[in-house]
Amino acid sequence: MKSQIVLAGCSFTETTRGGGPSKWKPWSDLLYEDFFSSEIDVLNIGQSSAGQLLISEKIVKSILNPNRDVKLVVIQWSAVGRGYHSKDSDYLSRFINAMNNKEVHTLIDSSEFINVKNLDDGEVTNLVNQVSNEFYESSLIRIYLTHQFLQNNNIPYISFWGWQQITDNQNELSDLIKRVHDENFWTFGDYGGMNEYCIDKIGEKRAILVDDFHPTTDAHTLFYNDIIKPKILELGYEEQKKYL
Numbered sequence: 001m002k003s004q005i006v007l008a009g010c011s012f013t014e015t016t017r018g019g020g021p022s023k024w025k026p027w028s029d030l031l032y033e034d035f036f037s038s039e040i041d042v043l044n045i046g047q048s049s050a051g052q053l054l055i056s057e058k059i060v061k062s063i064l065n066p067n068r069d070v071k072l073v074v075i076q077w078s079a080v081g082r083g084y085h086s087k088d089s090d091y092l093s094r095f096i097n098a099m100n101n102k103e104v105h106t107l108i109d110s111s112e113f114i115n116v117k118n119l120d121d122g123e124v125t126n127l128v129n130q131v132s133n134e135f136y137e138s139s140l141i142r143i144y145l146t147h148q149f150l151q152n153n154n155i156p157y158i159s160f161w162g163w164q165q166i167t168d169n170q171n172e173l174s175d176l177i178k179r180v181h182d183e184n185f186w187t188f189g190d191y192g193g194m195n196e197y198c199i200d201k202i203g204e205k206r207a208i209l210v211d212d213f214h215p216t217t218d219a220h221t222l223f224y225n226d227i228i229k230p231k232i233l234e235l236g237y238e239e240q241k242k243y244l
Contacts, residue, residue, distance in 0.1 A: 003039060004062075004069060005035060005070075005074065006074070008058060011049065012027075012214065013027070014026065014028070014047055015028055015032070023214065024219075024220055027228055030229075031074070031232070034229065035232065040237070045062060050078055052143055059149075073150060073155060074158045074232075077160070080136050143180050147159070147182060159184055159185040161187065161192070162194050163213070177191075188200070195219075201226075
C-alpha cells in the first residue's frame with residue numbers, strides 16, 4: 001500500500017489535472033508534480049465552493065478508509081460562511097426531498113442556512129464581516145476537531161487559510177481562535193492567508209485574477225515554493241520528479 005499525502009480545500013486547492021481549462025494552476029498540482037512517486041500517492045480531495053464541514057468530512061473519510069495509508073494532510077481552509085452548497089436552490093431541493101421522505105432530522109447543519117444567494121459554482125466569497133459569531137464558532141470548531149482527529153491518529157498536518165477570515169470582530173472567540181491556530185497552522189501576520197501573503201510579495205495586480213478573488217498561477221507558484229514545499233521537505237519528504 002502506497003503512503004498518501006492528502007490535500008484538502010476549496011477551489012484554491014482543487015486539481016486541474018485531467019480536467020478542462022482553468023485560469024490558474026493550483027499549488028496542489030505543483031505539489032503532485034514534486035512528490036508523487038512509486039511509493040507516495042498524492043490524493044487531492046479539494047472541491048470548489050467547499051466549506052469547513054465538507055473539507056473536514058472528506059479528510060476524516062479519507063483517513064478512515066482501510067485501503068489508504070495517510071502520512072500527511074495539507075489543508076487549505078475556506079470561508080467561514082460556507083456550507084455544502086453554493087446555491088439556495090440546491091439547499092431548498094434537499095430540504096423538500098427530506099421533508100417528503102420524513103428525514104428532516106438528517107438535514108445537514110446550521111451552516112447551510114447562510115449560503116450566498118446567486119453564487120455561481122466555483123465563485124469565491126469574502127464574507128468575513130457578514131456572518132455572526134455563531135457561525136464563526138461553528139466553522140472554527142470544525143477546524144479544531146479536524147486538527148484533534150489528526151493529532152489523535154498521529155498524522156502530521158499543515159493548515160492555512162486560503163484568504164483571511166478572522167477579523168477584529170471576533171474578540172469573544174479569542175480562546176477558540178488561539179486553539180485553532182496551533183503550531184501547524186501557518187498564517188501571514190496574525191491571521192492572513194495565501195492571498196494576503198501573495199499580494200504582499202508580488203502585488204495584487206499580479207497575485208489576484210482580474211474581476212475575481214482567486215490567486216493567479218504566479219501566486220500559487222510563489223506560495224507553494226515559499227510556504228508549502230519547505231514545510232513538506234522539513235518533514236522528511238523528498239522530491240520525486242524522476243518518477244513522473
